[in-house]
Amino acid sequence: MILLAIESSCDETAAALLEVAPHQELPTTLVLSDVVASQIEEHAPYGGVVPELASRRHLTAILPVIRRALAAAGRTLDDVEALAVTAGPGLVGSLLIGIQVAKAIAHAKHLPLVGVNHLAAHLLSSHLQRKAGPSPAPSFPYVGLVASGGHTALYAVWGMERFAQLATTRDDAAGEAFDKVGKLLGLPYPGGPAIDAAADGIEPGDLRFPRGLDRKDTLDFSFSGLKTAVADHLRARREPPDHDEVRRVAAAFQESVVASLVKKALLACQRLDIPRLTLGGGVAANGGLRRSMAEACRAAGVELFLPARSDCTDNAAMVGLAAVPRLRRGEEDGGSLGARSSWPIG
Ligand code: KG4
Numbered sequence: 001m002i003l004l005a006i007e008s009s010c011d012e013t014a015a016a017l018l019e020v021a022p023h024q025e026l027p028t029t030l031v032l033s034d035v036v037a038s039q040i041e042e043h044a045p046y047g048g049v050v051p052e053l054a055s056r057r058h059l060t061a062i063l064p065v066i067r068r069a070l071a072a073a074g075r076t077l078d079d080v081e082a083l084a085v086t087a088g089p090g091l092v093g094s095l096l097i098g099i100q101v102a103k104a105i106a107h108a109k110h111l112p113l114v115g116v117n118h119l120a121a122h123l124l125s126s127h128l129q130r131k132a133g134p135s136p137a138p139s140f141p142y143v144g145l146v147a148s149g150g151h152t153a154l155y156a157v158w159g160m161e162r163f164a165q166l167a168t169t170r171d172d173a174a175g176e177a178f179d180k181v182g183k184l185l186g187l188p189y190p191g192g193p194a195i196d197a198a199a200d201g202i203e204p205g206d207l208r209f210p211r212g213l214d215r216k217d218t219l220d221f222s223f224s225g226l227k228t229a230v231a232d233h234l235r236a237r238r239e240p241p242d243h244d245e246v247r248r249v250a251a252a253f254q255e256s257v258v259a260s261l262v263k264k265a266l267l268a269c270q271r272l273d274i275p276r277l278t279l280g281g282g283v284a285a286n287g288g289l290r291r292s293m294a295e296a297c298r299a300a301g302v303e304l305f306l307p308a309r310s311d312c313t314d315n316a317a318m319v320g321l322a323a324v325p326r327l328r329r330g331e332e333d334g335g336s337l338g339a340r341s342s343w344p345i346g
C-alpha cells in the first residue's frame with residue numbers, strides 16, 4: 001500500500017510517502033520520501049509561533065510540499081492508495097489546512113483517509129524505516145518520552161494503538177522552556193537548537209539552576225521555576241550577558257532540563273520494569289539530552305531507541321506510520337474528520 005501522509009499541526013508543513021507491507025504485526029513501513037517546509041523564518045521576528053501566520057503559510061506551502069514528496073519518491077497521485085493526516089492536538093487553524101487538503105484528495109481519488117494523533121506519531125517514530133531490510137526498533141511494551149514545544153510527557157507504549165500516560169508537565173513544556181530561555185539570552189528563535197549549539201562543549205562550572213519536582217515522589221515534570229531562576233540570574237547582573245556568559249547560562253539551563261528528563265524517564269522504566277525507552281518530539285534532537293540519556297540507559301541496563309534528529313522534530317513520515325493499523329483494518333474517517341486542539345492519549 002502506498003500511503004500519503006500530511007502534517008500541519010504547528011509550524012511545519014510536511015508530507016511523506018510510505019510503502020506499507022500488507023498484514024504484518026509491526027508495520028514494515030518504508031519511508032519513500034519525507035519533505036518538511038519550516039516556517040521558522042516567518043515566526044522568528046515574533047519570537048514564537050503566530051497561529052494566524054502559521055495557517056496562512058500552511059495554505060501556500062502544502063500543495064508544493066505534497067508535489068515535492070511525490071516527485072522525490074518518483075510517484076504520482078495516481079499511485080497513492082491511502083491517506084493519513086494529523087488531526088490533533090495542535091493549532092486548529094493549522095490542522096484544518098492539512099485536513100482539508102487530505103479530504104479533498106481522498107474525495108477526488110476515492111481513497112481511505114484516517115486522522116492521526118500527533119503524540120502517538122511522536123511515540124512511534126523510532127519504528128520509522130528508511131531502507132529495505134531490518135532496522136532496530138523497540139518491541140512492545142516500551143516507555144516513551146515526548147518532549148516538544150507543546151508537550152512533555154511520559155507514556156507506557158503497549159502497542160501501536162495502546163498508550164498509557166504516566167506523567168506530564170505541570171506547567172511549561174520542555175521545548176517551551178528552551179524557547180523562552182533562548183529569548184532571555186538574546187539567542188535566535190527557536191531557542192532549542194540555539195541553546196543546544198551555545199551549550200555545546202561548555203561546562204557551566206558552579207552555575208546550577210533548580211530541577212523541577214526533583215525530590216518529589218512523582219514522575220511529573222516542571223520547568224517554569226527553572227525559567228524564572230534563569231530570568232532572576234540574568235536580572236541580578238548589572239550588564240547584559242556577554243558571549244561567554246550566554247554560553248555558560250545556556251549550558252547550566254540545558255543541564256537542568258536534561259537531568260529532569262533523564263531522571264524521570266529512567267524512573268518510569270524502573271517502576272514499570274520495562275527496560276526499553278524511546279524519545280520523540282523536538283527536544284529529543286538535543287545533543288546534551290541524547291548523550292546523557294544514552295549514558296544513563298547504559299548504566300541502568302535500559303535499551304535506548306533514539307530516532308534520527310530529523311525524525312524527532314515534526315514530520316509526516318511518523319504520521320503515516322501511526323495510521324497503519326487502522327488503514328490495515330480498512331477503517332477510515334473520510335469526510336467526518338475534524339481538527340482537535342486537545343486530544344489526550346492513554
Ligand atoms: O516536536 P516539535 O518539532 O514540534 C512540536 O510538536 O512542538 O518540537 C519543537 C520544539 C521547539 O520548542 C524547539 O525549540 C525544540 O523542540 N527543539 C529543541 C531542539 N530542536 C528543537 N530543543 C532542544 N534542543 C534541540 N536541538
Ligand code: ZN
Binds near residue numbers: 281313
Ligand atoms: Zn511535535
